Amino acid sequence: GELCMEATKANVKEGEFAGVQLTFMGLNNQNLHNVLFRGFLKPWETYTGAKINWIDLAQADYNARLQQSIATGTVDFDIIEMGAPFEGDVCGKGLTSEMPDWVKDQIDMKDVVAYLQPPVGTWDGKQYRVTVDGDAHNFNYRTDVFADADLAKAWKDSGGGGEWGVPKTWQQVQAVTKFLKGKQFQGQDVYGYLDAPKAWGGFGFYFLGSRASAYAKHPDDKAWLFDADTMKPRINNPAWVRAIQDVIDALPSEPADQINADPNTTAFQQFLAGTGSMITWWGDVGSNVKTNDSSVVGDVTGFSILPGSDDVYNSKTGQWDKLASGPNHAPNCAYLGWGVYVMARVDSDEKKKKAAWSAAAHLGGKDLSLWCAAYPSGFQPYRNSHFNIPE
Numbered sequence: 001g002e003l004c005m006e007a008t009k010a011n012v013k014e015g016e017f018a019g020v021q022l023t024f025m026g027l028n029n030q031n032l033h034n035v036l037f038r039g040f041l042k043p044w045e046t047y048t049g050a051k052i053n054w055i056d057l058a059q060a061d062y063n064a065r066l067q068q069s070i071a072t073g074t075v076d077f078d079i080i081e082m083g084a085p086f087e088g089d090v091c092g093k094g095l096t097s098e099m100p101d102w103v104k105d106q107i108d109m110k111d112v113v114a115y116l117q118p119p120v121g122t123w124d125g126k127q128y129r130v131t132v133d134g135d136a137h138n139f140n141y142r143t144d145v146f147a148d149a150d151l152a153k154a155w156k157d158s159g160g161g162g163e164w165g166v167p168k169t170w171q172q173v174q175a176v177t178k179f180l181k182g183k184q185f186q187g188q189d190v191y192g193y194l195d196a197p198k199a200w201g202g203f204g205f206y207f208l209g210s211r212a213s214a215y216a217k218h219p220d221d222k223a224w225l226f227d228a229d230t231m232k233p234r235i236n237n238p239a240w241v242r243a244i245q246d247v248i249d250a251l252p253s254e255p256a257d258q259i260n261a262d263p264n265t266t267a268f269q270q271f272l273a274g275t276g277s278m279i280t281w282w283g284d285v286g287s288n289v290k291t292n293d294s295s296v297v298g299d300v301t302g303f304s305i306l307p308g309s310d311d312v313y314n315s316k317t318g319q320w321d322k323l324a325s326g327p328n329h330a331p332n333c334a335y336l337g338w339g340v341y342v343m344a345r346v347d348s349d350e351k352k353k354k355a356a357w358s359a360a361a362h363l364g365g366k367d368l369s370l371w372c373a374a375y376p377s378g379f380q381p382y383r384n385s386h387f388n389i390p391e
Helices: 006-011 034-048 059-072 084-093 101-107 149-157 170-180 205-216 238-253 263-271 284-291 350-363 366-374
Strands: 021-027 051-057 079-083 129-131 138-142 278-281 301-304 312-314 319-321 338-342
Touching (some): 006 350, 021 059, 021 350, 034 051, 034 350, 059 084, 079 084, 101 350, 138 284, 149 170, 170 205, 170 238, 170 278, 205 238, 205 278, 205 312, 238 312, 263 284, 278 284, 284 301
Parallel strands (some): 021 079
Antiparallel strands (some): 079 338, 138 278, 138 301, 312 319
């Protein structure tokens, strides 16, 4: 934070916010998010004179706490770490402050990748979000498991389809997961895919979505969650039902009591510790396999886009289509990443409003973002400049 203060100093005088107190609500998941924000904002507090009070929430508690604040009209925070799926609940009710132009310039909005540009972060054409994260689910797998000669022989002897290797479709994921039940690898029980069925404050939905996307997102149709013309939900159509059934069918082949595993369990207690050979997650798994002290799979983890499907459901015709191009792939931009939003309750106090937006802009600053993208921070790359780094 201290090394990235130049952008703040260009817009704020030293001590300009003396006497201002702000309340920031966000996550403390995996000792990241608010835990990092505290450190990032400490030099900002020292320079500006403002003081920040913190509301820390577990991921499973976040949605309920936010919705309670909205429903009861008791918004008790000035800044919130929030994602695009909540913008209708919050921005749509006029609870957020519109981003000033100087903030857009300070954070270099034009550098943010295309899929996080407006309409993401906007409501009725007004910008509210300082993006600090870019989210997409990817497929993580054990390279050693899928290169093992003994498992390859057992796969062939069992009549498994094709050569033993990393699954490319969800149909293959299912077959491999069931095949590995009861098998041993390097003297330990080996498992296939790790589902996360336990409720996780609404965020677990994205993991089912990643199982469903290749079934439900037809390349000739922009929509997969709702019908774009009628807004009728599609989550009970045959594609989503198949994804749900896949989870039910795979659970008996997964670790004992997997039904009580949430995504934190699957990633940080299971996969990093060597349990399971396939998992869908945000980029945190990719960084943590190499950096987390609990990881034993740093040298044997591979990465890919989400598995595809041999067929895809066509919501317009009600039929399953096999594409001439081969399996259908539909990677899931799960959640669209975290952002920082300023609440409208600061708008009546210009000094407090500028302070809140300055804090948000510091967290979304271009220099600070590069550190977050490279470090296992809980935040993934979200700027074009993150992908264009001179070596």
